[in-house]
Amino acid sequence: MHTHTDSDRQIPFPSQHDLRHHGDAEVRDEKLTDLAVNVRANTPPDWLRERIADSLTGLAAYPDGRAARAAVAERHGLPSGHVLLTAGAAEAFVLLARALPVRRPVVVHPQFTEPEAALRDVGHEVRRVLLREEDGFRLDPALVPEDADLVVVGNPTNPTSVLHPAETIARLARPGRTLVVDEAFMDAVPGEREALAGRTDVPGLVVLRSLTKTWGLAGLRIGYVLAHPETVAALERVQPLWPVSTPALVAAEACMTRAALAEAEDAARQVAVERAHLLAGLAEFDEVRAVTAAEGPFVLVRIEGADVVRERLRDLGFAARRGDTFPGLGPQWLRLAVRDRATTNRFLQALDQALVMADCVRHSSREA
Incomplete structure (x- = not known):
């Protein structure tokens, strides 16, 4: 069987990267200004916290996802059979790896490492x-x-922050191929330009969405899959x-309302x-x-000696996401979350x- 070479940039080899390293490890147990995690600051908002708190009176009953599923479907103009709710988008990668009869998977890097790990x-x-x-x-x-x-x-x-044209991604679709597009950060793009969520004309398309980034729900774990009903069933x-x-x-249903979508759009414009x-x-x-x-x-930056710079930033009270755990990058890269102007100026x-x-x-190491 033919395998591609490094020069082709189509590379099969055992991972030498820490695919399980995530930005939360940069801030755990330390009081640092967090530029390592891409969750929007000062979230969840009060109204969402209240909705979640009110749901606690119903914990004796088993979860019923029908209303949330219908809300997600309506938000994207799809029938409910095209929606699967998941414990964050990360769970969806595990489900895809386990459920689909895949023989020749390809992951486009640099990107979120959980799909390859799964x-x-x-x-x-x-x-x-x-x-x-x-x-x-x-993307080519x-x-x-x-x-x-x-x-x-x-x-x-993630982590390049590059937004690829929807039609460029759609060109990857083929009969017999599953095309997984991770749109976990698409709601942070004004107008959700280049989104494929809701499209039914792209064969084999699976779109993943997360509610943890914009709404500050990383600790609650909520996301969803949009795909053909046969894929959803699998x-x-x-x-x-x-x-x-x-x-x-309850959080998922609340985040699908018109008021919530308008708030997310305002937040996206402020992020820009x-x-x-x-x-x-x-x-x-x-x-x-x-x-x-x-x-x-978030923004990806290249700095010679970034590993030393990152440690000095920690000493100064700021956590940045190391880039060397992403295939295609190396120790000279850092990812920085976008924060408010005052925080950015201090950074x-x-x-x-x-x-x-x-x-x-x-200089001192050279002299030594």
Whole structure:
């Protein structure tokens, strides 16, 4: 069987990356300003906390997901049979790996590592398509092997923050291929430009959504899958009974209302403003190169000696997400969550100090 080479950027090999490392590990047990986790600050909002709290009186009954499922379906203009509610989008990757008769899976990197980890856990050999910095980490459908029967891509992609055109992703669809698009951060994009959620004209399309990022529900675990009813049924068969708790179901239904969607849109527009401020500040540093095409609530930056800079930032009270656990990146990369202007300004001052300190470390090591 033919395998592709590194030069093809279609790479089958055992993972040498810590695919289970996530941003929460950067802030656990320490009082740091969190730029490592991409959950929107000051969430969940009061009205959502109250809805969740009110649901606690019904915990004696088993969860009933019908109303939440119908709300998600209506929000995307789909019949309920196209929706599966999950304990966060991460559960969906495990279900896909277990339920689908996959033989030649491909994951487009750099991206969220959980899909590849889930596929490897059930014994799949995963091929990687590595997008390159010199191409702006933009997707070229021609890089994906024709024989791939499962393709996973993020949009906007974590950690690059690149938003791929919907039609470019749709070109990856083939008869007999499942095309998984992780849209966990799409609701942080104004107008949800380039979304494929709700599309039924793309064969084999599976869209994953998360409610944990925009609404601050990472601890509640709620997301959903949008797919053909046959795919939904296959995933549901390998899902545990009552996988989504009553409070999570109530949250999902609440986040589908018109008022909630309008609030999410306002938040997305504010993120765009704050991201522009962060990128403008980063551009003042000669040592920092950012992926300026960022469209998500985070920015990927390249800094020589980023591992030292990250440690100095911790000393100064800021947590940044290391990039070396993402296939296709290395120790010179950091991911920074977009925060409010005051926090960003404090961070930029700390970054200035961290870069000076890191430069001193490099000079002293050379002299030694």
